[in-house]
Amino acid sequence: MATLTIERQGCRSCSMCKDICPTEVFDLDDQQIAVAARPEDCIGCTSCEAICPSRCLTVSDIMRQRPFYRIEENVRLVSRFLRRTPMSSELTDSDWEEALRDVTTRLRGIAASIVETMGRGQRVVGRKAGQLTAERTPEAYEAATVESILQAMQAKFNGCYKFAFSVEPPDEAVTIRFERCPLTLLQAEERPDSGGEVLCSLLKEYWAGLISASTGRTFAVEQASSQCPCTVVLRARE
Numbered sequence: 001m002a003t004l005t006i007e008r009q010g011c012r013s014c015s016m017c018k019d020i021c022p023t024e025v026f027d028l029d030d031q032q033i034a035v036a037a038r039p040e041d042c043i044g045c046t047s048c049e050a051i052c053p054s055r056c057l058t059v060s061d062i063m064r065q066r067p068f069y070r071i072e073e074n075v076r077l078v079s080r081f082l083r084r085t086p087m088s089s090e091l092t093d094s095d096w097e098e099a100l101r102d103v104t105t106r107l108r109g110i111a112a113s114i115v116e117t118m119g120r121g122q123r124v125v126g127r128k129a130g131q132l133t134a135e136r137t138p139e140a141y142e143a144a145t146v147e148s149i150l151q152a153m154q155a156k157f158n159g160c161y162k163f164a165f166s167v168e169p170p171d172e173a174v175t176i177r178f179e180r181c182p183l184t185l186l187q188a189e190e191r192p193d194s195g196g197e198v199l200c201s202l203l204k205e206y207w208a209g210l211i212s213a214s215t216g217r218t219f220a221v222e223q224a225s226s227q228c229p230c231t232v233v234l235r236a237r238e
């Protein structure tokens with residue numbers, strides 16, 4: 001069984017571990033400090049450790065290997081929590097409304113804090129995030145050409161981002177047209193004030209960073225529209 005250690009003095013009561021844990025291991029105690037109330041339910045995904053902003057939470061006695069779902073023991077643990085009927089079928093209109101309001105508020109807050117703390121540096125952050133993704137999940141992007149990398153990304157992000165792309169001439173200029181992303185969904189729900197412009201620009205830099213790190217070449221954002229659904233053109237720089 002995984003061992004969960006929380007340094008109480010470091011905990012800032014943000015509840016992020018509690019929110020992210022897929023098996024609801026954590027509670028906040030009466031002092032609003034995180035406690036691992038149901039450690040036997042831990043599946044060792046390490047999401048809590050990764051998200052804890054205080055770095056006061058550690059997960060040990062687990063096998064760390066990527067991809068997580070290739071380890072049979074992990075699959076067995078996860079299967080205990082799989083639902084037979086999708087939760088979405090049980091949601092009411094007011095549940096959706098509350099979820100949309102919550103997501104909009106959080107995204108707006110994230111966008112405002114990005115602008116406040118990073119200013120123009122936000123583009124570098126987006127790019128760096130893309131590079132780190134490529135470096136940490138090489139198995140997902142170990143393709144030879146830009147086209148095959150984008151095809152892998154289409155398959156990987158199909159549930160959240162739907163996009164079309166063209167590469168012309170080969171490996172030089174990439175045009176990506178997002179047909180569906182979480183931000184376009186919010187726009188469709190008439191929630192334009194969700195920090196979309198900031199997050200959208202961050203996302204485009206993210207893709208430039210990811211493709212650059214995967215190909216070993218430098219791709220920069222050459223053109224980008226901020227209208228939903230948006231288009232971005234990335235061009236290789238020698």
Ligand code: SF4
Nearest residue numbers: 021042043045046048
């Ligand atoms: S490792 Fe994963 S399953 Fe275990 S407590 Fe942390 S978030 Fe929950």
Ligand code: SF4
Nearest residue numbers: 011012014015017052
């Ligand atoms: S994520 Fe870290 S700081 Fe936040 S409540 Fe959990 S243990 Fe405390």
